[in-house]
Amino acid sequence: PKAPVTRTGALAAFESELGVQKPLGFWDPLGMVENVDQDRFDRLRYVELKHGRIAQLAMLGHIVTSNGVRLPGYLSTSSDLLFSDVKPGLAAFSQIPPAGSFQILLFIGWLEAVVMKDVEGTGEFPGDFRNGFIDFGWDTFTEEKKLQKRAIELNNGRAAQMGILGLMMHEVVLKGEGSPYIFA
DSSP states (O other): OOOOOOOOTHHHHTTTSTTOBTTTBSOOTTOTTTTOOHHHHHHHHHHHHHHHHHHHHHHHHHHHHHTTOOOSSEEETTTTEEGGGSOSGGGGGGTSOHHHHHHHHHHHHHIIIIISSOSSSOOSSTTOOOTTTOOTTGGGSOHHHHHHHHHHHHHHHHHHHHHHHHHHHHHHHTTTOSOSSTTO
């Protein structure tokens, strides 16, 4: 039988962090946390959570628009472009007028600068942006339940990142023809 792998140094320090899941355990194939301190690890975890949240929204948006659900009315009156005329997925970027793309980037920048941060410095963990405003009962959970909820969010974000990447790759491989979904 093969002897279990033991880690030493900086990597061993992160083996008990949230996100270490069976059967892989601690998995860092690119070596991004070698020789880093806790602050750097927390920054990487914050970025992972943010990307996971964005990917979850992207997956939801892709699934909803691919099923024909659209906002009513015009995306652009000057281009005579209805929301219902915009293709789902990556193809949408070729149809959105430049001013619309600029508005999207401006909105994302505003979210990044104003909303997606721990304004009050009261966050319990990386990615905690409640800022004394939104709670949804979080403070009533036990520490064990909070850890479970955070692990669920982290894993759902990881799955969504792989999911949206897969959908985008299918769109590229199919050259925009057909559906990236199995049962379409």
